[in-house]
Amino acid sequence: MRNAHRVEQVRAAEAELMARLPEGALMQRAAAGLAATCARLLTRRRGRVYGSRVVVLAGSGDNGGDALYAGAVLARRGARVSAVLLAPERAHAGGLAALRAAHGQVVLDQEVGLADFSRADLVLDGIVGIGGRGGLRAEAVPYARAARRGTVVAVDVPSGVDADTGEVAGVALRADVTVCFGTYKPGLLIDPGAGYAGAVQLVGIGLDLPPADVSALQHPAVAELLPEPGAESDKYRRGVVGVAAGSATYPGAALLAVAGALHGGAGAVRYVGTAAEEVVRRFPETLVTEGGPAGAGRVQAWVVGPGGGEGARQALAEALASDVPVLVDADGLTELGRLGPGALAGRTAPTLLTPHTGEAARLLAGADGGAPPPADELAAARLATARRLAAAYRATVLLKGSTTVVADPGGAARVNPTGTSWLATAGSGDVLAGLAGSLLAAGLPVLDAASVAAYLHGLAGRHAASTPGAPVTALQVAAALPAVWRQVRASATADE
Structure with missing residues (x-):
């Protein structure tokens, strides 16, 4: 699990640690880790550190100090280091002195x-x-736009990226590698900021941090959560997921949602809707019931809405009246946006809720009675959007997009790294809906x-597209689910 902490939490942990350490020791730890990463990158690129050209872009404050101290370490190893001071009067005095003592050059022009x-x-x-907010200041903008041939390493966060949210309010400097200290920052995991961070490497500096409210799953944590049948399991103990999907206009949505559900870990899939004949022909193991969710029989969770067309309103009402997830x-979601959060009351x-940003805009309009906000604005503030929706509807929200963000009403959030x-x-979203519904039916929170x-x-x-990547269909994504399920389980077993 990659845990990411807010700036406020990091600052508090740093202050507590600095009170117990000699002055400057924490910065020296960070700089040493940063310099070690840079040395590895230079060795990989040029075969050695000695003789390499290194430029330090140093702003004011401790971030510039970390970079200057790391530059001093590289200079002592024979690199030709020059420090460009973007705020000369506020450059970190200790870091600047260390760089000069190591025969690094200082550039003001x-x-x-x-x-x-x-x-x-x-x-x-x-x-x-x-702690920076907003885009780069005018004096730094030319560096974000200039041609470059070398590797750019960001210190803790790419300049111009909001560390807490990943928002980019103006011009930002795109990094190839970001070295972060003590913990991941949410902005390194969430687009658009994640797109500026490159490969993210964590350097431990001994911080004692509280539980993170933003995290990203990795194979071991996922493997622990995957449902696995026991000796006494039957299809009902494993969970039955109900799927209310498809219409005369969109019959394929039913097939795709059922395909995702069948590979999602539940014991059985029960389908209701107008595409029953097509579903059974393609997936004969599916249980089919006439009518809507209210008369479908026993299920442990419902998936409602993919391609639902004219029947979506009634199916939604019947499913929400049940006592299962x-x-x-x-x-x-379109129907829920018309009804507003009151539809979930009680x-x-x-x-x-599993919206893309366009659907999120309609849901937010349904919550506050105003016009839908622009979808591109919601996409640029993905974490805030997911949390805002979760709070408004008192529901967990899976906001789809370049970075998928899952947020619950309490503010806890997970960022998807795959x-x-x-x-x-x-149809890709229909497969995802069926898969998530099966996991709910199998008993996962x-x-x-x-x-x-x-x-x-x-x-x-990824598996369906393979390397270096090729177009895929939603059914190919559903068909690849068993392989990646095994892959996750196998990697966890190998680590034991």
Whole structure:
């Protein structure tokens, strides 16, 4: 599990640790880890550190200090280090003295700095630290736009990226590698910020941190959550998921949701809807019931809405009246947006909403009675959007997109690290809905079910697309689920 902490939490932990350490010791720890990472990158690129051209972009404060101290370490190893001071009057005094003592050069002329930047083998971005807000200041913008040939290493967070949210309010400096200290920062895991971070490497500095409210699953944690039948299991003990999906216009949505559900860990799938004949022909193991969710018989969770068309409103009402977890997707979300959060009032079982940003906009409009906010604004603030929706509807929200974010009403959030842009294909969301519904029926708590479903769905997309990547269909993604399920389980067994 990758745990990410807010700036406020990091600052508090740093202050507590610094009170117990000699002055400057914590910065020296961070700089040593940063320099070690840079040395490995230079050795990989050039075969050695000695003689490499290194540029330090140093802003004010401790972030610039970390970069200057790391530059001093590289200079002592024979690198030709120049530090471009973007705020000379506020440069970190100790770091600057260390760099000069190691025979590093200090550059105040920005034209010279830009020339050095463009021909450097490695650039250390120490312009803005984790407390920075908004885009780069005017004096730093040219570096974000200049041609470069070397590796850019961000110190804790790429300058211009909001460390807490991943939002990019203006111009930001794109990194190839980000070295973060003590803990991951949410902005390194969530787009658009994650797209600026490159490969993220964590350097431990001994912080004692509280539980994280943003995290990202990895194979071991997912393997622990995957349902596994026991000796006494039958299909009902494993869970039965009900799928209310498909319509005359969108019969394929039923097939895709059922395909995802069949590979999702539940013991059986019960289908209700107009596409029963097509579903049974393609998946004969499916249980089919006429009518809607109210008369379908025993289920442990419902998936409502994919391709639901004209029947979505009634199916949603019947499913929400049940006492089992309900996943609402696609046309079900459109209906819920019309009804507003009151439609979920009084529910004691969990509700999971799985919108993309366009559907999120309609849900938010339904919550506050205003016009739908622009979807691109919601996409640029993914964490805030998911949390806002979860709070408004008192439901767990899986916000789909370039970074899928799962948030619960209490503010806890998980960021999905898997996936591929090839998943942007018709029906992919229907497969995800069925998969998540099966995990709910199998008994996973709603935050876990949504997070594991997003993780497996992303892996299945990668598996179906293969390397270096090719177009895939939603059915290919569903067909790849058993393989990635085994892959996750096998990796956990190998680690034991």
